Every structure is written in structure tokens, then in C-alpha cells.
Amino acid sequence: MDLEQRLDELKGLGLYRRMRLVSGPQGPRVVLDGKPVLLLCSSNHLGLADHPRVREAAADAAMRWGVGAGGSRLVSGTMTIHRRLEERLAAFHGSGAALLYGSGYLASMGVVGALAEPGTVVLCDELSHAALLDGCALAGADTRVYGHGDMDHLAALLDEAAGRPTLVVTDAVFATEGDVAPLEELVDLAQRHGARTVVDEAHAIGCLGPGGRGAVAEAGLEGEVDVVIGSLAKALGSYGAYAACDATTARFLANRSRTLVASTAPPPPAVAGALAALDLLLEQPHRVDKLQANAEALRAELAREGFETAGSTTQIVPIVVGDAGLALRIRDAALEGGVFAEALGPPSVVTGTARLRLSVMASHTKAELREAAQVLGRAALRAGFRPAAAVPVAATHGADDPLPAPPPASPARPFDGQAEFEVARAA
Numbered sequence: 001m002d003l004e005q006r007l008d009e010l011k012g013l014g015l016y017r018r019m020r021l022v023s024g025p026q027g028p029r030v031v032l033d034g035k036p037v038l039l040l041c042s043s044n045h046l047g048l049a050d051h052p053r054v055r056e057a058a059a060d061a062a063m064r065w066g067v068g069a070g071g072s073r074l075v076s077g078t079m080t081i082h083r084r085l086e087e088r089l090a091a092f093h094g095s096g097a098a099l100l101y102g103s104g105y106l107a108s109m110g111v112v113g114a115l116a117e118p119g120t121v122v123l124c125d126e127l128s129h130a131a132l133l134d135g136c137a138l139a140g141a142d143t144r145v146y147g148h149g150d151m152d153h154l155a156a157l158l159d160e161a162a163g164r165p166t167l168v169v170t171d172a173v174f175a176t177e178g179d180v181a182p183l184e185e186l187v188d189l190a191q192r193h194g195a196r197t198v199v200d201e202a203h204a205i206g207c208l209g210p211g212g213r214g215a216v217a218e219a220g221l222e223g224e225v226d227v228v229i230g231s232l233a234k235a236l237g238s239y240g241a242y243a244a245c246d247a248t249t250a251r252f253l254a255n256r257s258r259t260l261v262a263s264t265a266p267p268p269p270a271v272a273g274a275l276a277a278l279d280l281l282l283e284q285p286h287r288v289d290k291l292q293a294n295a296e297a298l299r300a301e302l303a304r305e306g307f308e309t310a311g312s313t314t315q316i317v318p319i320v321v322g323d324a325g326l327a328l329r330i331r332d333a334a335l336e337g338g339v340f341a342e343a344l345g346p347p348s349v350v351t352g353t354a355r356l357r358l359s360v361m362a363s364h365t366k367a368e369l370r371e372a373a374q375v376l377g378r379a380a381l382r383a384g385f386r387p388a389a390a391v392p393v394a395a396t397h398g399a400d401d402p403l404p405a406p407p408p409a410s411p412a413r414p415f416d417g418q419a420e421f422e423v424a425r426a427a
Contacts, residue, residue, distance in 0.1 A: 321356070330376070
């Protein structure tokens with residue numbers, strides 16, 4: 001295989017991506033490749049990655065426990081800080097246990113890979129994260145995909161699998177769509193057919209439900225899902241992931257989940273940072289309200305520009321443009337205007353549905369979101385894409401005019417939570 005040729009092919013298809021360099025901490029505004037921009041593609045949903053308490057907890061943990069765990073969970077890598085976070089997460093979810101993994105990918109892949117033993121039928125939403133599908137491949141399971149959110153299709157597949165051990169897996173919030181799985185109907189179907197359920201709440205923990213406990217809790221299904229997979233690297237601003245489940249399932253995963261057994265335990269500073277972030281979420285649940293209000297504000301501003309966002313009900317807001325090359329051109333034009341919104345094409349999304357995937361943070365201001373929508377409106381026009389028949393607000397300045405210069409860089413500001421919430425509520 002000629003790798004240079006393959007890279008050239010990716011560039012020709014508009015599918016080539018490169019790593020961009022962010023200077024300084026994650027926040028609503030960052031310096032990207034040396035240029036100040038408004039960040040609209042980060043999963044730091046609650047703005048906790050650079051919170052002083054989270055940073056201090058990580059620094060203190062490095063001094064007390066060291067930087068690395070030094071071994072896998074089943075050898076010498078499980079330290080008191082790991083057990084403390086697992087106990088807190090189990091209490092947060094009301095589950096019998098929780099089990100830490102090194103990353104969300106390792107957790108999703110490892111949980112499904114362990115539970116889907118040979119002979120098991122796995123039924124998976126067609127838009128579920130690649131890690132869930134890779135877990136099916138790891139296990140060698142009989143995997144069948146149902147249409148996105150199509151419960152009639154799922155019911156038919158469950159009927160076909162009658163008499164065989166069955167596992168139903170889904171994302172809670174779909175990472176490229178921004179919509180929520182129909183969990184009440186899904187869990188009811190699974191229980192009536194005697195199937196286990198695994199729900200990946202990576203983009204739901206800290207973002208939905210009472211106290212930010214996720215879509216499962218929002219649907220009133222706590223204790224009804226066999227395994228809930230949560231991320232420590234998104235709303236909780238750290239790194240790693242976990243599986244919340246009963247104690248028996250946790251012991252089974254600790255023995256049979258290859259991505260846990262064969263991986264070094266998460267580093268103590270990341271674990272301590274996640275503990276501090278969880279404390280902040282419990283103390284300041286209004287962060288979740290601020291995030292949801294910001295998502296609604298961005299959708300409203302995008303609608304004013306003519307963009308269709310009806311499919312999104314969460315902090316993830318896609319703008320589907322179809323062609324991957326077009327999505328890249330809009331992204332680049334928006335970046336010129338000081339807004340960083342990443343473009344996604346195949347294989348991340350289905351061919352013909354390339355998009356800009358916007359991700360809101362609780363630490364964004366309404367003014368920043370309004371600015372972002374207007375820059376995106378102008379960027380779309382400059383790239384040759386008219387969002388709707390109505391002329392976007394930003395277009396009144398002329399599609400060929402230079403994009404407005406980005407605002408001057410300002411010092412990084414951690415989201416205070418209470419103070420900013422009071423300001424927003426007063427407004």
C-alpha cells in the first residue's frame with residue numbers, strides 16, 4: 001500500500017484531516033495554530049477542564065500518588081484514588097458498583113466485548129459510536145444493526161433472536177447527530193425479550209437529566225439498564241471513563257474485559273481531577289441548565305441564519321451540508337472569521353451527510369454564540385452554500401465582504417458557575 005498515494009486520495013475526497021495545535025487551557029476562546037478563535041467543537045461541555053479546583057486536585061494528586069498508576073487494574077494499578085472515584089460514581093448513578101477504564105473507547109469496546117460472548121446476538125443502533133461496534137467485532141458476536149432510533153426495527157430483530165442470549169447497545173446522545181435515543185421504549189423492548197442493555201452516556205453525563213446524571217436518569221430508568229458507560233473526559237473535563245453496573249457485572253468485567261485487563265490504570269491526576277469535577281457538578285447543578293440554555297440559544301441563532309437544526313435536542317448541534325469538500329470550505333471560511341467548528345465527513349458520518357458539528361459549552365456567553373452563528377452564516381455563503389431561501393442575517397453585509405476580524409484575545413476565564421448563572425438568569 002502506498003501511504004502517500006492514499007493520503008492524496010483522502011485529500012481529493014475532502015476527507016483528509018490534520019491535528020491542530022491549541023495553546024493554553026481549554027476554554028470558550030483558545031489560541032489555535034497561533035490565532036485566537038472562539039472554540040465551538042470541544043467536548044468540555046461544562047467548562048470544567050480548566051476550573052481552578054479541578055486543576056489543583058490534579059496537581060495535588062501528582063504530588064501524593066505520582067503521575068502514573070504503574071500497572072493494570074488487576075496487577076498493581078488500582079490505587080486508593082481509583083477506588084474512591086468508583087465509589088463516588090456508583091453513588092452518583094445509584095448502581096451497585098462502577099469500574100474505571102483508561103478511555104471512553106476502551107470502556108465501550110471492553111464492555112461490549114466482554115458481555116457479547118460467542119453465540120450472543122448484539123443489536124446496535126446504526127449511528128452508535130465506532131467503539132461499540134468494535135466491541136462486537138472483538139467478541140466475534142452475531143451483530144445486527146437496526147435503523148437509527150427505529151424501535152419497530154429493533155422489535156423485529158429481538159423477535160428473530162428469540163431463544164438466544166441478546167445484548168442491545170446504543171448511545172444515549174448520538175455524537176454526530178445531537179439527538180437522544182428513545183430509551184424508555186428501547187429498555188421496555190429489551191426487558192420484554194429478556195435482553196441485556198448497554199447505554200453509552202458519554203455525551204449525556206453532566207449534560208442531561210436531574211443533576212446531570214444523564215439520559216437514563218432523565219428517562220426515569222435508573223436501575224433498569226444493565227450497564228451505563230460514562231465519560232470522565234467530556235463534561236467532567238478530565239480523562240478516562242467508567243462502567244456503572246451491579247457488583248456482579250463489575251466483577252465479571254474486571255475479569256473478562258480485555259481493554260481493562262490489558263491496559264494500564266488511569267493516571268492518578270486525571271482520576272483526582274474527575275473527582276473534583278464531580279463535586280462541582282453535585283454542588284452546582286445549574287451548570288447543566290446553563291449548558292442546555294446555551295444549546296437552545298445557538299440553535300435559535302443558527303435558525304435566524306437559515307440553518308436547519310431541528311434534529312438536535314442537546315449541546316451537540318450539527319449543520320448538515322452534504323458534500324465533504326463543502327463542509328471543509330465552510331469550516332475554513334469560519335476559521336478566517338475567528339470561529340473554530342470542525343467538519344465531519346465519511347467514515348465519521350454517512351456519505352452525503354457531511355456536516356459541521358458544533359459543540360456548546362456552559363462557559364460560552366450568549367453574545368459569543370450569536371457571533372458564531374453570524375460568522376457561520378457568512379462562511380456558508382462564501383463557500384457557495386445557501387442554508388435556506390431566507391437571506392441569513394450575516395449576509396446583509398454582502399457575501400463577498402471580508403469576514404469580521406475576530407475579537408482580540410482575552411485571558412482564559414474559567415467558568416465560575418454560580419456568578420455567571422446569576423448574570424444569565426437576571427438577563
